[in-house]
Amino acid sequence: MSDFSFWVILKNLIWATQWTIALSLIAFIGGGIVGLILLFLRTSQVKWLEVPTKLYIEFFQGTPLLMQLFLFFFGVALFGIEVSPWTAAGLALTLWTSAFLTEIWRGCVEAIPKGQWEASASVAMNYIEQMRYVILPQAMRIAIAPTVGFSVQVIKGTALASIIGFVELTKAGTMLNNATFRPFLVYALVALIYFCLCFPLSWFAKRLEGKLNVAR
Amino acid sequence: MSLVSIRDVRKSYGTVEVLKGVSLEVEKGDVVAIIGRSGSGKSTLLRCINGLETYQSGAILADGIEVGGLHANLRELRRHVGMVFQQFNLFPHLTAAENVMLAPTVVNKTPKKEARAIAAEVLAKVGLSEKMDAYPSQLSGGQQQRVAIARSLAMRPKVLLCDEITSALDPELVNEVLRVVEQLAKEGMTLILVTHEMRFARDVGTHLVFMHHGKVHESGKPKEVFAAPQTPELQQFVSGIG
Ligand SMILES: Nc1ncnc2c1ncn2[C@@H]1O[C@H](COP(=O)(O)OP(=O)(O)OP(=O)(O)O)[C@@H](O)[C@H]1O
Numbered sequence: 262m263s264d265f266s267f268w269v270i271l272k273n274l275i276w277a278t279q280w281t282i283a284l285s286l287i288a289f290i291g292g293g294i295v296g297l298i299l300l301f302l303r304t305s306q307v308k309w310l311e312v313p314t315k316l317y318i319e320f321f322q323g324t325p326l327l328m329q330l331f332l333f334f335f336g337v338a339l340f341g342i343e344v345s346p347w348t349a350a351g352l353a354l355t356l357w358t359s360a361f362l363t364e365i366w367r368g369c370v371e372a373i374p375k376g377q378w379e380a381s382a383s384v385a386m387n388y389i390e391q392m393r394y395v396i397l398p399q400a401m402r403i404a405i406a407p408t409v410g411f412s413v414q415v416i417k418g419t420a421l422a423s424i425i426g427f428v429e430l431t432k433a434g435t436m437l438n439n440a441t442f443r444p445f446l447v448y449a450l451v452a453l454i455y456f457c458l459c460f461p462l463s464w465f466a467k468r469l470e471g472k473l474n475v476a477r
Numbered sequence: 478m479s480l481v482s483i484r485d486v487r488k489s490y491g492t493v494e495v496l497k498g499v500s501l502e503v504e505k506g507d508v509v510a511i512i513g514r515s516g517s518g519k520s521t522l523l524r525c526i527n528g529l530e531t532y533q534s535g536a537i538l539a540d541g542i543e544v545g546g547l548h549a550n551l552r553e554l555r556r557h558v559g560m561v562f563q564q565f566n567l568f569p570h571l572t573a574a575e576n577v578m579l580a581p582t583v584v585n586k587t588p589k590k591e592a593r594a595i596a597a598e599v600l601a602k603v604g605l606s607e608k609m610d611a612y613p614s615q616l617s618g619g620q621q622q623r624v625a626i627a628r629s630l631a632m633r634p635k636v637l638l639c640d641e642i643t644s645a646l647d648p649e650l651v652n653e654v655l656r657v658v659e660q661l662a663k664e665g666m667t668l669i670l671v672t673h674e675m676r677f678a679r680d681v682g683t684h685l686v687f688m689h690h691g692k693v694h695e696s697g698k699p700k701e702v703f704a705a706p707q708t709p710e711l712q713q714f715v716s717g718i719g
């Protein structure tokens with residue numbers, strides 16, 4: 262017990278933090294790409310594109326992330342496909358993130374005045390061109406703050422991956438606790454590390470929000 | 478054949494019929510001024526011509542292209558039918574020149590350099606050569622509206638639709654925009670404009686259309702119509718303006 266000094270615990274936790282960061286990055290970047298594609302479908306005004314997208318978003322927003330992780334980890338195995346915790350966690354978090362980002366971004370797209378759509382339409386631009394050159398450049402400005410803000414949720418969301426055996430910060434904490442029986446110290450450190458990851462992001466998001474409000 | 482042909486067009490919002498069978502022929506070089514009370518359907522008619530609104534029956538042909546219908550080629554249509562709005566609707570994240578260049582480069586695939594030359598030309602035409610690199614927020618309302626006109630002109634439209642393009646402007650800025658439109662008319666541009674500027678309608682228009690309750694109530698040569706309005710509604714409308 263005593264061979265696990267404070268420093269050994271900390272070192273192990275910091276080592277595990279890299280997997281939390283890696284998983285967060287994958288979920289955030291993957292989710293951003295999928296979310297952008299979904300955003301185009303969701304705002305296309307084409308019913309047969311919008312309805313399935315809406316259902317997708319409703320599913321990932323309306324069910325617990327933990328259930329989604331289970332579905333990917335255990336559910337896919339039922340079909341005889343072996344999934345590593347890495348793959349399951351990466352996929353589930355990516356899709357979960359994409360659903361939320363799509364909704365955040367849709368709000369920003371809808372905040373752009375109708376006149377921008379009409380003016381760009383009247384110079385013969387099609388939907389993709391309107392989005393690419395007129396709507397998104399303006400929507401992006403207002404999307405930055407809530408997007409950065411949501412990245413905090415993604416980081417915290419990765420903690421659930423511990424349950425399917427993915428060794429990230431939370432899982433490492435559990436393992437260290439089992440070995441050292443010092444739950445308060447271990448989990449206090451785990452919480453502190455999460456805080457160090459999340460606080461700068463939420464602080465940055467708040468600052469951006471303030472800045473944009475002043476600019477308006 | 479007419480450049481724009483509107484045949485018995487009807488449009489409803491829900492159960493409210495806003496256009497009740499409008500017919501209008503616009504020839505190349507015509508300057509058609511549409512006047513009428515608020516809510517008479519002027520904007521709706523104009524927006525139907527470039528497909529911003531759909532209509533339920535009748536037909537609109539612009540430059541030979543059918544506007545309504547499921548397979549309407551709106552993109553091709555809008556390359557030939559420009560529109561200027563009351564609220565300018567410039568793209569705020571782009572400079573004046575970029576506003577003008579966007580559609581030629583993106584839609585027509587005009588090379589950047591050539592598009593820049595087009596922008597310089599049309600911005601000069603509206604008297605804003607100096608403001609090529611200004612952002613909309615750095616321009617006055619009158620200047621913004623002139624950039625909006627230039628943006629439409631860059632696509633070399635065959636007809637330009639203008640919906641009360643001076644109504645959002647401070648009175649002292651109205652004339653600089655009207656002068657640009659008058660110049661376009663002189664150069665032979667086909668124009669369909671909804672306007673509250675009666676003097677402008679009379680002096681620059683080649684045709685006057687008075688809309689009332691979703692119909693063309695009276696029309697004709699502006700000077701004649703203004704001098705002797707035939708219907709009581711138009712008499713009232715004209716005298717009401719003074
Ligand atoms: N999107 C809409 N939904 C429902 N009704 C509408 C819509 N747009 C216009 N209308 C109605 O259609 C009628 C005609 O409107 P329109 O904007 O064409 O009038 P207008 O002649 O341009 O008036 P104004 O001089 O005020 O601009 C009005 O009664 C208006 O309330």
Ligand SMILES: [Mg+2]
Nearest residue numbers: 519520521641
């Ligand atoms: Mg109107």
